[in-house]
Amino acid sequence: MILIVSLLVLLMLVGAVAACVFKDLLSAIIAAALVSLIAAVLFYFLQAPDVAMAEAAVGAALTTAIFVVAIRRTNRYEQ
Amino acid sequence: MVNPVLLIVVPLGFAFLIPILSLLSKKAAKYIPPIPLCFNIVVSLLLLPRALENPVVVSIGGWQPAFSINLVAGPVGILLSAVVAFVGLLVSIYAVDYIREGATDRYHMLFLLLLTGATGVVLTGDIFNLFVFFEILCISSYALVAYAGDKAGIESAVKYLIQGAVGSSLLLIGIGLLYGLFGTLNMADIAKALQSPSSLPVFVPMALIISGLGVEAAIFPLNGWLPDAHSSAPSPVSAILSGIAIEVGLYAIARVVFTIFGLSIDSTSNFLMFLAVLGILTLLVGEMCALGQNNIKRMLAYSSIGQMGLILFALAMASSYAVVGGLFQLVSHTLAKALLFLTVGYMTYRTHSLDVSALAGIGKRMPITSLAFTIGAFSLIGLPPFAGFPSKLLIVRAALATKECLFFVLIGGALLGTVIEAAYFFRIVQVLYFKDGNTNIARKQVPAVALIPIVIFVILIVGIGIYPKFITGLLSSAAAELLNRVDYIRNVLG
Amino acid sequence: MRKIISVLLLSIVAVGIYLSVSHIPFGAPKTKVGGHYVEQGMEETGAANMVTSVVVIYRGFDTLGEVTVLFIAAVGLAAVLGIAGQQGFPREPASFVLRNACVVIFPLILLCGTYIFAHGHLTPGGGFQGGVVIASAFVLSYLGGRERRISKRLFGSVESLAGLVFVTTGLIGLAVGGYFLSRILPNGRPYSLLSAGIIPIIYIAIGFKVGSELAGIIDNLIEETK
Amino acid sequence: MTFLENYVFYVGAFGLVLIGLFTILVKRNLIKAIIGLAILDTGVNLFLISVGYLARGTAPIYTRAEQGAQPMVDPVPQALVLTAIVIGVAVLALALALAIRLYRHYGTLDLRKITEQRW
Numbered sequence: 022m023i024l025i026v027s028l029l030v031l032l033m034l035v036g037a038v039a040a041c042v043f044k045d046l047l048s049a050i051i052a053a054a055l056v057s058l059i060a061a062v063l064f065y066f067l068q069a070p071d072v073a074m075a076e077a078a079v080g081a082a083l084t085t086a087i088f089v090v091a092i093r094r095t096n097r098y099e100q
Numbered sequence: 101m102v103n104p105v106l107l108i109v110v111p112l113g114f115a116f117l118i119p120i121l122s123l124l125s126k127k128a129a130k131y132i133p134p135i136p137l138c139f140n141i142v143v144s145l146l147l148l149p150r151a152l153e154n155p156v157v158v159s160i161g162g163w164q165p166a167f168s169i170n171l172v173a174g175p176v177g178i179l180l181s182a183v184v185a186f187v188g189l190l191v192s193i194y195a196v197d198y199i200r201e202g203a204t205d206r207y208h209m210l211f212l213l214l215l216t217g218a219t220g221v222v223l224t225g226d227i228f229n230l231f232v233f234f235e236i237l238c239i240s241s242y243a244l245v246a247y248a249g250d251k252a253g254i255e256s257a258v259k260y261l262i263q264g265a266v267g268s269s270l271l272l273i274g275i276g277l278l279y280g281l282f283g284t285l286n287m288a289d290i291a292k293a294l295q296s297p298s299s300l301p302v303f304v305p306m307a308l309i310i311s312g313l314g315v316e317a318a319i320f321p322l323n324g325w326l327p328d329a330h331s332s333a334p335s336p337v338s339a340i341l342s343g344i345a346i347e348v349g350l351y352a353i354a355r356v357v358f359t360i361f362g363l364s365i366d367s368t369s370n371f372l373m374f375l376a377v378l379g380i381l382t383l384l385v386g387e388m389c390a391l392g393q394n395n396i397k398r399m400l401a402y403s404s405i406g407q408m409g410l411i412l413f414a415l416a417m418a419s420s421y422a423v424v425g426g427l428f429q430l431v432s433h434t435l436a437k438a439l440l441f442l443t444v445g446y447m448t449y450r451t452h453s454l455d456v457s458a459l460a461g462i463g464k465r466m467p468i469t470s471l472a473f474t475i476g477a478f479s480l481i482g483l484p485p486f487a488g489f490p491s492k493l494l495i496v497r498a499a500l501a502t503k504e505c506l507f508f509v510l511i512g513g514a515l516l517g518t519v520i521e522a523a524y525f526f527r528i529v530q531v532l533y534f535k536d537g538n539t540n541i542a543r544k545q546v547p548a549v550a551l552i553p554i555v556i557f558v559i560l561i562v563g564i565g566i567y568p569k570f571i572t573g574l575l576s577s578a579a580a581e582l583l584n585r586v587d588y589i590r591n592v593l594g
Numbered sequence: 595m596r597k598i599i600s601v602l603l604l605s606i607v608a609v610g611i612y613l614s615v616s617h618i619p620f621g622a623p624k625t626k627v628g629g630h631y632v633e634q635g636m637e638e639t640g641a642a643n644m645v646t647s648v649v650v651i652y653r654g655f656d657t658l659g660e661v662t663v664l665f666i667a668a669v670g671l672a673a674v675l676g677i678a679g680q681q682g683f684p685r686e687p688a689s690f691v692l693r694n695a696c697v698v699i700f701p702l703i704l705l706c707g708t709y710i711f712a713h714g715h716l717t718p719g720g721g722f723q724g725g726v727v728i729a730s731a732f733v734l735s736y737l738g739g740r741e742r743r744i745s746k747r748l749f750g751s752v753e754s755l756a757g758l759v760f761v762t763t764g765l766i767g768l769a770v771g772g773y774f775l776s777r778i779l780p781n782g783r784p785y786s787l788l789s790a791g792i793i794p795i796i797y798i799a800i801g802f803k804v805g806s807e808l809a810g811i812i813d814n815l816i817e818e819t820k
Numbered sequence: 821m822t823f824l825e826n827y828v829f830y831v832g833a834f835g836l837v838l839i840g841l842f843t844i845l846v847k848r849n850l851i852k853a854i855i856g857l858a859i860l861d862t863g864v865n866l867f868l869i870s871v872g873y874l875a876r877g878t879a880p881i882y883t884r885a886e887q888g889a890q891p892m893v894d895p896v897p898q899a900l901v902l903t904a905i906v907i908g909v910a911v912l913a914l915a916l917a918l919a920i921r922l923y924r925h926y927g928t929l930d931l932r933k934i935t936e937q938r939w
Contacts, residue, residue: 023825030832035840037859046851053855056836060862063832067746067869068879068893070718071645072901074710076865078726079909084858086733090815091916092851095923099849105774109761112662116757119750160655162773163638167630169655207671213666220659228900232659237906239663239914243670246918251925254674258850258918265857266844272864272904273611273837279897280618280871283625304614342834452878600845606837611834620826621875628872628894635895636882644880644892648899660903668908671917718881722906804906811913815920 026066033059044099046092054085102146103158103175107181108220111136115212122205129205130253132213133192140185140219144178146203151178152577156593157225165225165592166289172225172592175429175578180222180351181432187343188215190553194442195336197549205434207247210242214240214340218348224332225592227275227360228285230352231268238264238316241345245333253256256328263315271312277305278360288592291360291585305362306371311352317349318408320382327389331454335445338397343438347430350408354415354423354582362585363417373506376416380513382409387520395454399524400440403480406517407433413510414495422588423579424572425494431571432479432564433486439557443469446546450534456531462525463533469546470532477525479561482518486565490572609735615772640781641715641790650793654775657796658760661803665757668807672814696738703731715790721797725804732809736816746813749806756803763792763799829870850922850929854915855891861908865901872897 033056040052055081064073114136121128150156155174159165173181192211199207216469220233242264246257279285282293294302311322318326325345330338357363363372386405393399411433414426438562446469451458463470479486482493499511546554564570581588598638631648639647649657711724742773775792782789836859844855872894878893919929926934 023828027824027828030828030835033832034835037836040855040859041839041843041847041852046849046855047936049852049855049874053608055861057862060836060866063749063829064869067829067873068877069645069872069898069901070879070881071643071720071723072865072869072898072905074719074723075726075861075902075905078723078730078904080858080862082730083733083812084909084912086730086922087812087815087859087913087916088855094815094920095851095929098891099847099852099929103768103774105768109658109764109774111759112658113758113765115662116754116761119754123747123751158773160774161651161767162771162776163652167627168652169630203673206669209669210666210673216662224634228903229656229659232656232663232903232907235663235911236659236666239666239670239911242914242918243666243673246670246674246921249676249921250672254918254925257674258915260924261911261915261918262844262853263859265915266841268907268911269837269840269857269860269864272868276864276868276871276897277611277614279868279900280615280624282629285896286627289626301614301617304610307610415854466891499836505782525741597846600842603845604841607841608834608838613829618871620829620870622872623874623891625872625894625896628896631895632880632892642882644895645898645902646889648895651904653899656899656903660906663907663910665912670914674914674917674921676921716881720902722902755830808909815913815917816876 023050029059029062033063043090046055046097046099047089050085050088050092053088054081102143104147104156104171104177104223105158105160106143107223108216110139111216111219115209115216117206117320118209118212120149120195121223126205129198129441130199130582133208134189134284136212137185137189137192141182141189144182144185148178148182152174152574153476155581155588157592161268165594166284166286166315169224169226169229169590170286171223172588173223173583174588174591175574176351176581177223179427179574179578181219183343183434184215184218184222186347187434188340190440190479190556191339191438194550194553195545198336198445199334201248207244210240210244210247211337211340214244214345218344221288221348221352223364225287226285227278227287228554231271231275234271234313234316234352235268237345237348238268241329241341244337245329245341247333247337247512250332252328252332254331256325257385258379260325260329263322264494267315267322268313270308274305274308277308279459281305286592287355287360288589291362292589292593293541302361303321305354306403312317313349313356314353316346317353318346318382318405319412320378320385320409323405325469326405327398327401331395331397331406335397335441335448338401339438339441339445342401343434346404346408347434350411350415350430353412357580358418359585359588366414372416372418376507377411377415379411379413379416380510382406382412384513387517391520391524393524394456395440396448396456396459396528397454399456399528400444402436403521404433404437406521407437407480408493410514410517413424413514414498417498417507418583419498419502419577421501422495422498422582423499424575426570427575427578428491429488429569431575432491432561435557435561435564436476436479436488439472439561440480440552441556442550442554443473443476446550447473456528459528460531460535466546468551472558473532474529475558477529479565481522481525484565485562487561487568490568612777626644636784639777639790639793640784641793642718642785643715643720646715646720646793646797647790650796651775651777654764654796657800658764661757661760663798664807665753665806668810671811675814675817691729693738696734700731700735700738703734704728707731707801707805711797712794714795721800722804724801726808728801728805729808729812731756732764733812736812748812749810752802752806753810756799759799760796763795767792829866829873832865833867833870836860836866848931850919850931854912854919854933858908858912861904865904868901868904878900888931906924
């Protein structure tokens with residue numbers, strides 16, 4: 022159990038670093054969505070199903086959608 | 101049956117009502133904000149006699165305080181919520197005529213919600229609830245700064261939003277740490293459980309919370325957003341941001357420092373000393389930058405930073421005398437700065453330029469407005485017949501009464517700041533009256549709707565300046581409430 | 595240079611937080627208020643989901659504030675983007691399959707969202723989660739039928755009415771019970787749909803409000819994507 | 821192993837907080853900074869939930885079946901996080917709207933190049 026959690030945390034941090042370094046903003050947004058998704062799983066492990074649901078719906082789906090709309094109306098690459 | 105919760109809920113209800121009303125008539129929205137604000141003034145005045153005897157504590161939902169959110173309407177709360185409602189009312193009357201472009205109903209909704217947030221921060225007795233109302237205040241200010249949609253407004257709103265959002269996250273981490281340490285969110289309950297504020301695990305959340313709130317209160321290293329945001333917003337918004345938003349941030353810091361963490365000058369003076377030094381640093385930085393400005397709104401914004409530093413310094417001295425001075429300065433700054441922004445709003449509207457030199461000769465063209473501007477500026481400098489004089493005098497006397505070497509040095513810095521302040525305000529007044537400028541500005545006064553609030557502000561500033569006892573009674577009980585932690589805990593928890 | 599300063603600053607923050615967090619043992623019982631809610635909550639509010647009872651009843655004022663924050667964001671976003679409030683212009687239609695699939699799925703997602711917020715006091719989920727699901731149905735409808743727009747007037751009215759329902763419920767509580775948001779309805783039989791006093795009313799209001807606000811936000815962002 | 825058990829969630833939470841703050845401080849692209857803000861929010865939320873966790877606790881939802889002697893985790897942080905998530909998404913949406921508007925004015929999102937306002 023603890024190993025699975027540690028692995029997920031590690032993956033989440035890697036995702037966050039990736040979101041920070043990627044030059045292509047679309048990739049960075051997907052990495053940020055991955056962070057949110059893993060966070061939702063961690064919320065579930067922490068016995069918080071309500072929050073897991075909200076985080077999955079808001080963080081992984083809705084936020085990603087607004088980000089994608091926003092970069093479509095601006096610029097996809099970080100200069 | 102007057103309940104402090106009405107002060108928050110009624111403006112909120114009216115704000116929710118505006119979209120429906122504006123379906124019926126496009127013009128209706130601008131007349132809505134004055135109604136709940138008038139109501140708030142009446143409710144505050146009705147609550148005042150009860151609050152002066154004993155803070156009115158009400159819980160939401162009807163459980164014991166620690167188990168539900170509660171509002172504490174003590175003298176400080178009532179004083180500040182009345183100031184918020186009063187200044188808000190005058191500015192909203194001014195805005196009826198001033199705000200014409202774009203979807204005006206959105207402006208009025210955001211304006212009303214900003215004031216609701218400020219009232220909520222002032223009244224709440226729960227730390228997480230404070231965070232929520234603080235967010236209401238901040239997010240509506242971000243939107244209002246960007247409201248006009250011009251280059252400068254959007255750019256400053258972006259800076260403001262990024263810094264403000266980081267500040268709120270720090271605040272939330274601090275709240276989480278406090279909840280982990282004490283298992284409760286009620287401020288009185290935390291205060292009761294918290295014994296020594298200097299121990300390290302408690303110091304960290306305190307530092308986080310203060311730096312989070314400090315972003316909004318524009319304390320020195322965290323105030324990069326303020327001059328941009330306050331100078332590029334529409335003038336009524338600048339008046340509210342300078343007159344209310346930053347003061348509310350400062351109040352929240354004082355509440356956290358004095359009530360939750362119970363810092364007092366004798367036990368753990370180090371941190372308060374640090375805050376006092378920070379205050380004077382903020383003052384000097386703000387005034388120095390203001391001196392070099394040519395953009396008049398930017399100058400006023402820097403002057404707000406300076407004044408915040410002075411108030412922070414006064415509050416950090418933590419003697420009852422000094423806190424009275426700080427609160428007095430807070431009230432007089434609110435009145436004077438709101439007045440200045442309102443008058444500058446119409447002056448720059450006529451000259452079509454924010455440059456100080458463009459104001460040359462305005463004194464003859466717009467005599468009443470210029471006179472009002474001069475009075476506001478003199479009050480901020482602290483010249484005798486105006487409200488700024490007794491407040492600055494109180495702070496100086498409080499600093500001398502501490503008999504601490506550090507405070508003597510710091511008050512010297514504050515006086516230096518005042519001299520600088522006098523220098524740049526006199527320069528503007530001189531430009532207004534004694535310089536001949538562009539003569540093709542129409543000899544036209546401000547419209548009556550806008551003139552009424554300006555005149556009321558002038559009357560108040562002069563009135564308080566001549567007869568300060570008018571509010572010092574209320575201020576001293578407010579200061580006593582802010583400093584007396586034991587009574588606060590007893591009143592809330594019973 | 596900037597990076598070095600940032601790293602230094604952040605390491606100070608990290609050390610400070612470590613010192614404080616080491617006094618908050620993970621997994622140990624440490625809360626005062628939480629324990630009370632868990633023990634008494636079921637009796638006092640009649641809701642099986644304690645998170646719901648904390649969100650709506652014990653800390654209902656926070657929730658009102660939070661709904662207000664979302665309202666501000668929706669209003670502010672429209673103000674910032676300078677949207678006039680009329681119907682948008684039509685755009686090119688999507689492909690046949692996508693379009694018809696969306697027509698079929700759209701009501702199902704709405705139903706799912708409604709289920710989530712109507713059962714907020716019994717199962718995980720509630721007003722926000724249900725509202726977000728409803729909003730996601732509208733995201734889908736943009737993908738499928740691009741020429742379709744939501745009616746801004748209708749959504750604006752739903753938003754305001756839902757907010758007013760919340761405030762009015764609280765004010766009735768103030769008039770009847772003496773406290774804002776006090777329980778004016780009986781708790782009812784536990785574990786049944788119509789139970790838990792005012793929780794379902796408030797959660798339905800929140801569900802509609804959050805749903806319409808988020809759908810409005812997305813609509814405003816997508817507008818004029820030419 | 822005990823260190824891992826005690827701190828893994830805190831490490832995850834504050835790791836996200838620090839990475840988010842670093843992104844905001846260092847990156848000059850506005851959308852990147854907003855992504856940092858989103859990561860920061862997630863980290864704070866994860867921290868709040870970890871504070872409320874109880875070893876071997878169950879989710880704070882009563883079911884008809886008997887609970888047994890199992891304790892429940894603290895519902896308060898979960899309620900706070902629900903609020904914080906919604907506030908976070910509100911700020912994010914507003915920030916992105918500002919970014920779109922900024923791009924329309926300046927044609928760039930690089931904060932170094934956007935210097936109309938100066939100290």
